Amino acid sequence: MAAARAARAGLNGLFAVYKPPGVTCFRVRDVVETLLLGELNSLDQPVLKKQVRFLPTTVEGSAGKELTLTATQLPVLADHPLVRGPKFTNLKIGSGHRLDKMSSGVFVLGVGYGSKLLTDMYNAHFTRAYTVRGLFGKATDDFSDMGKLIEKTTFDHITREKLECILAVIQGANHKALVMHSNIDLKTQEAYELAVEGLIRPMEKTPPLITSIRCLQFSPPEFQLEIQCLHETQQYLRKIVHEIGLELKSTAVCTQVRRTRDGFFTLDSALLRTHWDLQNIQNSIQDSKDKVKEELLRSLGHQSRSGKGPIDVDQVIESELHNTEGKLASDLS
Structure with missing residues (x-):
């Protein structure tokens, strides 16, 4: 079981997958867990022990066929996978900030001590980036193009300049709220240093806040925002699209929400469905390990300056890894 032990030990950390639309986050997590368990259990199939059994056989004797016992080596079926069952039956896989069923994009998962790091990511309050597509001229009951149509309006009067003006107003209002919830005096040296590092953000739960919003594409009735x-x-985010339509004296529905970044995980680091296997996930965990540590340390330094006690990331990783290896050794013994 050396290969299985080594493979399981490599499954400790954070990685990102690409969640397609129409699938729940829970389904994605379960599929990843099932695929990993299948590969782990396929490694190092045990060589079955042999035992000597005396089996009755018939031989030709002087009086015809006679019954006798013959020593035969047979495998011990108690260790057979079909009898014993799979060695690995579950993995500790946690999920980061979730996406609803209609959304797609970067979805962060943690395995092993990565589940603890997910909690640290949550407490760090990292920003996330989305591309949002909208369609002018319609209004639905759930702000998406799949909802029940309740109104149709004209949109010929909408220009890109008018749209960008509304976006600037939204961003300005959210920046004021961002500073207010950050509890930082902008006239201090601390505020200047945090602004240089891009760390001015609330370090506790607040209402949704937009740090940046801009128009990427404008071809009425369709438009795309970042x-x-x-x-x-x-x-x-769908409601924001709806409100933008109202501010422009029209209506709008959201046709797509796609997350392009979750904290320090981007689309480039998100594994596609065809890459949800043991080797690719191990490589992704290893590739992101240093980045995870660096970004969490930066955020924890921000918490320290804000009066909150910092968490020793190295200590968390070492402690969780020790616990995981100890449990793994006991499971395999």
Whole structure:
């Protein structure tokens, strides 16, 4: 079981997958866990022990066929996988900030001590980035193009300049709220240093806040926005599209919500469905290990300056890894 032990030990950390639309986050997590368990259990199939059994056989004797016992080596079926069952039956896989069923994009998962790091990511209040597509001229009951149509309006009067003006107003209002919830005096040296490092953000739960919003594409009735925010939900982003339509004396529905970044995980580091296997996930965990440590330390330094006690990331990793290896050794013994 040396290969299985080594493979299991390599499954400790954070990695990102690409969640397609139409699938729940729970389903994605379960599929990843099932695939990993299948590969772990396929490694190092045990060589079955042999035992000597005396089996009755017939031989030709002087009086015809006679019954006798013959020594035969047979495998011990008690260790057979079909009898014993799989060695690995579950993995400790946690999920980061979730995406609803209609959304797609970067979805962070943690395995082993990565589940603890997910908690640290949550407490760090990292921003996330989305590309949001909208369609002018319609209004639905759930702000998406799949909802029940309740109104149709004209949109010929909408220009890119008018749209960008509304976006500037939204961003300005959210920046004021961001500073207010950050509890930082902007006239201090601390505020200047945090601004240089890009760390001015609330370090506790707040209402959804937009740190940046801009128009990427404008071809009426369709348009595309890039939104960077924190403490958001995907439904909140759809509502933003709806409110933009109202501010422009029209209506709008959201046709797509796609997360392009979750903290320090981007689309480039998100594994596609065809890469949800043991080797690729291990490589992804290893590639992101240093980045995870660096970004968490930066954020924890921000917490320390804000009066909150910092968490020793190295100590967390070493402690959780020791516990995981100890449990793994006991499971395999």
